Structure formats: C-alpha cells, structure tokens
Amino acid sequence: MSSRLQAEHLYKVFGRRPEKAVERLHKGGDREELRADGTTAAVIDASFTVEPGQTFVVMGLSGSGKSTLLRMLNGLLEPTAGQVLFDGQDLTALSDRELREVRSKKISMVFQHFALFPHRSVLENAAYGLEVQGVPRAEREMRAADALAMCGLGGWEKSWPDELSGGMQQRVGLARALATDADLLLMDESFSALDPLIRRDMQDQLIELQKKLKKTIVFITHDLNEAMRLGDRIAVMRDGRIVQIGTAEDILVRPANDYVASFTKDVDRSRVLTAEAVMDTNLRGDEADCGCETARPDSSFVDLCAISARVPHSVAVLDKKQKLVGVVPRQRLIGFLGDEQGEPRPCDAPRDKVVKVVKTGA
C-alpha cells in the first residue's frame, strides 16, 4: 500500500537569521530583497499533497529550489519553517534515529548520477538499500534480482557497473530503489544525464512500472516535456515559490501566468491534450443521437483527430455511462493545436471559393 505525502508551508532559508527571513517573506518580501542581506530563500511557502500511487513532478529552472524541496521531503534538510507529513507522521518532529529508520525503510532516492559502487556487481549494487536495512544476504539477493528483472536487467546481475551503458546504469539505480519496497520514491533529475532516446525509454519504463507498483513518486526535472509525460500532477517552481500546481492539461491550457505559459511553447500539444480539455460543454443534447462514432473524455488528441476526419460533423464525447458530456467541432481541434481558442474571423468571399491569389514576400 502506497503512502501519502504532504508538505505544509515549507520554507528553507540559507544564511544568517533564517527565522527572521521567513517573517519577512510572510510579509511579502522576495528572494532578491533577502539576497541583498546575504540570505538565500531556497524554498518559499511550498504546500502540496501527493496522493498514494501518484507521480508528482516538480519542474523549474536551475536554482528554483527543486533539490532543496526534495531534500526536505526525505528529512535530509530541516525546514526553516513548515511541516512534512508522510503517512501521517511529521518528519520534522522525528529524532535522528527515527528519521534514519523511515529513510531506510520507507523512502528511496534515485539520483541523476547513478551513484553506483564501481567495485560491486550489479546485483550487489541493486541490493545495497537492503544491506543497509540489515536484510540477510540470500533474501536481499533474491529481492535485488527481482527488481533488476523488473527494470529489464535480468541476466546482468554479475556484471560490473562500468560494463553497462548510462541507461542501464540508471536502471540499476532504479532497481536499487525498488528492491527496498519503499513506498515513496524521490527522483532527482534521474534521467537528465541520459541521451534523449534512452531518456524516453526510461520514462516509458517508469510509466509501465508505476502502473504495476503504484508507488508515491516525487520526480524533479527541469524539462516540461518530461514533467508532462510522467506527472499525474506537476508543480512549477520559480525563484523558490510554487507558481502553479496542476495536471499537464491544466498547465498547457490554463497556465497560471506568462512565466508558466512561456514553458509550454515547446510542448507537443497533441501528446498532452485529451478530448476532455478540448471539448465544448455547451450542448444541445442531441449531438450523439445519430449513431456516428464518438469519443471518450480521455481519448487522445490524435484519436480525436482521426474520429473527426471520419464523421461529417462535430465529435460527440460520451462518459463511461454513455452520457453526452461535450462536443468537439473540427475548428476547435485545430484551434487547440495552434493555441488559438477564438472564433474564426469573417470572410466576405463566397464559401469554398478562392477569390484571388495573395502573393507573399518581396
């Protein structure tokens, strides 16, 4: 059973008199103001909940506070203010011993640079977390071998890390995290050092594993495309603050401000949007009465385009109970793809006639 993670008004300030700095931040002060005094507000008032089995992605540019936030979630850094609740337990109130216990049994980290021991075999590396827990050799080797197989590394147990490619080494890192049966996986830029194709493979692997294992995952990245592929929910950080939390669709279709919107420019919208985000919910009520093919709210954008090409009118969207919940006119599909949700401008020419050829260029 996976666990629930909750961050409540977390602050981390580095430098002199951090508590005083939190007070100033409370009163609306910002990072720049504090920096002038030689104080860094790394994380400012971060609150969120990660439900059991969810992948929560924290996305932001370098220096936005992602790693500091993550280190507070596993108790490696003590918050200047605020609380971290894990399985209902306040991590900030635990003794060092209790915290070490929680960290070794319930929380696993996967780092960007695989952090493998060069003089241990792949199997010994995957079993490392269990060794720290004091699990007997035979059991830990069995569990590590299972985790390696889950990560596609069956047969590589006796190899050495330097015999493996970067992608395979990261699979060992993932296997090590999975072998311990920890409910909470904290992944810090775990795929950022990999080539684009291998990175995509690892994302696919994580998505597949997560369908089965349903861990509670916090994944840090600076890449919005990666965030959107992996995240059930995404928090966007800027200058220490979370500026938006939402699904990939929320971020894409309803960015909280221009800063978030500026990230979405490079996102392949057709991979993120579903019928639910695109559909018009202003209904007559009889749009699905004709017996033509329909879509579901979770139909992908690409599927929706294909259906739209096959039916002569708007696509009706029906929920699981076959209730009509929206319609998608073709115009709307094209508009969403081009991030243009206004109405077409009027044209004086007779329908379907090209009146004159407009020359462009010099």
Ligand SMILES: Nc1ncnc2c1ncn2[C@@H]1O[C@H](COP(=O)(O)OP(=O)(O)OP(=O)(O)O)[C@@H](O)[C@H]1O
């Ligand atoms: N131990 C520390 N002492 C002082 N300042 C720190 C410390 N750790 C982090 N910072 C500062 O806090 C801010 C947030 O850093 P953090 O590493 O959390 O950001 P990040 O988003 O993870 O960046 P990156 O992607 O580059 O790792 C930065 O300005 C950084 O310089």
